[in-house]
Amino acid sequence: MPERVQQISNIALVVDNYDDAIEFYTQRLQFTLIEDTDLGQGKRWVQVAPPNGNGTNLLLAQASDDQQRHAVGNQTGGRVFLFLQTDDFWRDYEQMKAIGVHFNEQPREEEYGTVVVFEDLYGNKWDLLQRR
DSSP states (O other): OOOOOOOOOEEEEEESOHHHHHHIIIIISOOEEEEEEEEETTEEEEEEEOTTOOSOEEEEEEOOSHHHHHHTTOTTTTSEEEEEEOSOHHHHHHHHHHTTOEESSOOEEETTEEEEEEEOTTOOEEEEEEEO
C-alpha cells in the first residue's frame, strides 16, 4: 500500500471584514496575499500566508450570520489559536511592535524557545515563537 501523503492546506479564520483582515495580515504581519477570488453574493476566497511558509494558508472567511459574527476574535475560547514560528524572533518582534501589533506580555524564554503572545486585529491570540 502506498504511503499516505497529506497536509493541512488552509485554516479558516472567521473575520469581520475581508479588506480589513487583508490589510492587517499583509501590512502588519507581512503575510503574502495568495488569492482573493470573488465567489459572488459577497463571498470571496481569500488566502494569506507568512513569507516563505510551508504551504499552510489562512483562509479569511467573512462572518455571514450571527453565530459566525459571535466567533470573530474568539474562535478558541480565549486560548492561543495560532502559532507563528520564525527564524529570527527579535527581528520580527521589534518590527511588529514598531507597527502597532498588540502584545499581551513581554517576551519570555521557555524550554522550547523564545515566545510572546500577540493579538490580531480581532483579538485572536497568537504565539510568535522561535524554537530552540
